[in-house]
Amino acid sequence: MTTTQTRKPTLKDRLTRWAGKRSPWVLHINTGSCNGCDIEIIDALTPRFDVERFGITLVDTPRHADVLLVTGPVTRQMAPRLKRLYDQTPDPKYVVAVGTCATSGGVFHGHYNTLGGVDNVVPVDMYVPGCPVSPEALIDAIYKLIEGDAGEDLPDAARREPPASMEDIPEECITAGEATEESPPEESPPPAVAEGDQA
Amino acid sequence: MSIVPGRVIPEAIRTLFKKRITSRYPFEEAEKPDRFRGRLEFDESNCTGCGLCARNCPADALEVTREEDGTITWRYDVSKCLYCGQCIETCPVKAIATTKEFELASGDKDEFVRQHQFKRET
Numbered sequence: 001m002t003t004t005q006t007r008k009p010t011l012k013d014r015l016t017r018w019a020g021k022r023s024p025w026v027l028h029i030n031t032g033s034c035n036g037c038d039i040e041i042i043d044a045l046t047p048r049f050d051v052e053r054f055g056i057t058l059v060d061t062p063r064h065a066d067v068l069l070v071t072g073p074v075t076r077q078m079a080p081r082l083k084r085l086y087d088q089t090p091d092p093k094y095v096v097a098v099g100t101c102a103t104s105g106g107v108f109h110g111h112y113n114t115l116g117g118v119d120n121v122v123p124v125d126m127y128v129p130g131c132p133v134s135p136e137a138l139i140d141a142i143y144k145l146i147e148g149d150a151g152e153d154l155p156d157a158a159r160r161e162p163p164a165s166m167e168d169i170p171e172e173c174i175t176a177g178e179a180t181e182e183s184p185p186e187e188s189p190p191p192a193v194a195e196g197d198q199a
Numbered sequence: 200m201s202i203v204p205g206r207v208i209p210e211a212i213r214t215l216f217k218k219r220i221t222s223r224y225p226f227e228e229a230e231k232p233d234r235f236r237g238r239l240e241f242d243e244s245n246c247t248g249c250g251l252c253a254r255n256c257p258a259d260a261l262e263v264t265r266e267e268d269g270t271i272t273w274r275y276d277v278s279k280c281l282y283c284g285q286c287i288e289t290c291p292v293k294a295i296a297t298t299k300e301f302e303l304a305s306g307d308k309d310e311f312v313r314q315h316q317f318k319r320e321t
Binding site for chain 1 (some may be wrong): 220224225229231257258259276277279280281282301302303305311
């Protein structure tokens with residue numbers, strides 16, 4: 001989806017953007033990818049391509065991340081988790097859809113179990129087509145993202161519109177992640193063959 | 200396995216004089232292998248509008264529509280393409296070719312669609 005509303009950057013925005021340009025920390029999220037794009041992300045970190053030249057480093061938690069690298073066509077199981085990871089990332093945050101699947105669903109488009117692209121769940125700032133993306137394409141995407149074609153007008157993350165097709169996701173998929181954490185199911189069905197196994 | 204200083208030091212000295220392995224990619228052009236498949240290139244002068252490429256496309260990235268007056272629309276969505284090269288092999292008139300273009304990242308999804316419209320005798 002495209003961001004419709006923008007605002008003029010304040011001094012604080014300029015400072016965070018200046019700092020973020022020199023060290024965009026990335027979090028890698030796999031939402032049902034075939035691992036092709038994941039391996040290419042790892043490739044980009046190897047000495048051959050060495051994205052740490054630009055201060056890019058992989059972090060372990062969304063709370064430390066500036067950029068989310070999302071791979072995969074977003075399975076229904078993963079959609080609420082992706083939404084939560086996005087909400088946990090502090091502003092200013094950027095989402096990069098890595099690979100054809102993350103961009104449009106790829107070969108999985110129209111499947112019952114995938115949502116066909118990251119932009120159906122969270123707003124995306126940069127799409128990187130490629131199956132899989134080459135490490136150079138990934139470097140090019142992050143370079144384009146942090147250099148910023150527009151540069152002046154920052155997308156206002158707080159005022160971004162929710163993606164239209166969020167309503168298409170069934171309610172139980174959205175709440176599944178939250179339900180398990182807040183109130184775990186008290187009665188789990190007893191394993192039917194447990195006793196037989198022991199005997 | 201312990202590190203033997205007698206082996207490490209000559210290796211360290213040798214490495215000092217080796218060429219750097221890191222590619223200087225965004226500042227220099229990337230070298231891609233000869234048979235690399237990137238974005239497709241379409242030559243509409245050859246195309247007959249048979250639609251075999253669209254039929255063979257596993258990701259529905261290609262769409263060929265034919266109007267009654269002979270207008271053919273060849274639509275290519277880069278964001279769906281798998282770069283498998285099946286359309287290139289299928290095309291009977293070699294109207295589709297691959298390029299080494301891989302810097303396709305964009306913030307705008309509409310930029311991914313390329314469309315060619317041309318007329319053929321019915």
